[in-house]
Amino acid sequence: MKSAVIVFPxxxxxxxxxxxxxxxTGHKPAMVWHQESDLPEGTEFIMVxxxxxxxxxxxxxAMASRSAIMPAIVAHAxxxxxxxxxxxxxxxxxxxxxxxxxxxxxxxxKFVCEKxxxxxxxxxxxxxxxxxxxxxxxxxxxxxxxxxxADADTLDRIEGEGQVVFRYGNNPNGSARDIAGITNEQxxxxxxxxxxxxxxDANHGGTDGLKLFESLLGSA
Amino acid sequence: MKAKIHVxxxxxxxDPQGAAVAxxxxxxxxxxxxxxxxxxxxxxxxxxxxAEAARKRVDEMCAKLLSNPVIESYSIELDG
Numbered sequence: 001m002k003s004a005v006i007v008f009p010x011x012x013x014x015x016x017x018x019x020x021x022x023x024x025t026g027h028k029p030a031m032v033w034h035q036e037s038d039l040p041e042g043t044e045f046i047m048v049x050x051x052x053x054x055x056x057x058x059x060x061x062a063m064a065s066r067s068a069i070m071p072a073i074v075a076h077a078x079x080x081x082x083x084x085x086x087x088x089x090x091x092x093x094x095x096x097x098x099x100x101x102x103x104x105x106x107x108x109x110k111f112v113c114e115k116x117x118x119x120x121x122x123x124x125x126x127x128x129x130x131x132x133x134x135x136x137x138x139x140x141x142x143x144x145x146x147x148x149x150a151d152a153d154t155l156d157r158i159e160g161e162g163q164v165v166f167r168y169g170n171n172p173n174g175s176a177r178d179i180a181g182i183t184n185e186q187x188x189x190x191x192x193x194x195x196x197x198x199x200x201d202a203n204h205g206g207t208d209g210l211k212l213f214e215s216l217l218g219s220a
Numbered sequence: 221m222k223a224k225i226h227v228x229x230x231x232x233x234x235d236p237q238g239a240a241v242a243x244x245x246x247x248x249x250x251x252x253x254x255x256x257x258x259x260x261x262x263x264x265x266x267x268x269x270x271a272e273a274a275r276k277r278v279d280e281m282c283a284k285l286l287s288n289p290v291i292e293s294y295s296i297e298l299d300g
Contacts, residue, residue: 059288066285095288102290107236149233149291174234 001217003029003045006073006089008064013050013086013197020197021047024213034067039076045216046073050087050142050195060103060145061091070096082126082216083189087143090181090191099184099191100158101150106143107174113142115206116194117169118180122162125183127190130211137208139194141172146193148175148182158182166192221266223278224297227287228259262286271298 003025005017014031021029029047030040039046053064064070077083077098085093093099106112115138123133131137150158155176158164166181173193181192196209229235235257242256264281266274278296287294 058286062285062288094290100290102288104234104291105236107234109236109240147234147236174236 001025001044002040002042003027003047003217004032004039004043005029005047005049006032006034006069007049008034008051008053008067008092010053010055011049011051011088013088013195016195016197017047017049017086020200020209020213021045021217023200024210024217032069034064034069037068037072039069039072043076044081046076046081046083047197048073048083048085048089048092049197050089053088053092056088056145059091059095061088061093061095064088064092065095074098077184077189080186080188084127084216085189085191086195086197087141087146087193090193091145093189093191098189099182100154100163101148101176101182103145103193104147104149105145106147106172111142111144112146112172113140114172115139116141116172116180118166118194119169120165121167122165122183124162125165125187125190125215127183127212127216128165130215136169137166138199138206139196139209140198140204141194143173143193146173146175148173148179148193150176155179161185163187165190166194221269221271221274222299223264223266223274224299225262225264225278225282225286225294226259226297227262227282227292227294228257229291230293233291274298 120131120135167178196212199209238257245253
């Protein structure tokens, strides 16, 4: 599968994303600068990486979600192709309207950087099919604004539709209903605050993120 | 012309920064403070002198970038 990683000014997990994709597919993803208006020919999977695009000014992900490459990403997502946003990438996908809800300042007001315990709530997605439903994972988190918010109707709806994919075991940021990761209604766009690309090698201290990339990209 | 845009969190959206501000004021002895909400003020300098047209454009800017309708509301003040 041909992959692309979008790079914004202030992205800092783009190389981790690159390496995780290369490890699983054996192919280097294209690195696409945000000022491009087209994706490379034949791109299937798009990853929107973590970081602090535009210094988190105005709102996290707000300005990145209005950058030149975004219309191409929105159009690509509309074809049913897979799009994954991690951390700042999740914030960018909610700001762009590809995912419901918003990410707000952590309830404890502190930046949290730790290994988070996650539960796989839905193993029937293209992002999680290699996990067992209910599996417990350890995946790193590092964010200041990961407090997932949506109104009660939206929360009920996404829970009912199986769009809640990951939940925190020990809610680190005040997220509504312990939500750590969600998909859109069609199931081809996923956003999550934890960093699976930082848990794909024993040298990372764990490999619990590997199956996410294997689910999506086919196991190596 | 200048536009002043106030962006604030919708009622019911938890505002941990506002809560921390209220807590700090209590610690300083300002017991009359029952709640604090923290928002943003954005000032724009604009060309043109048609206030009605300007308001329409600024409203569009608020909807497209300056506020997030999931969590925030805004108000616009035009000046000059």
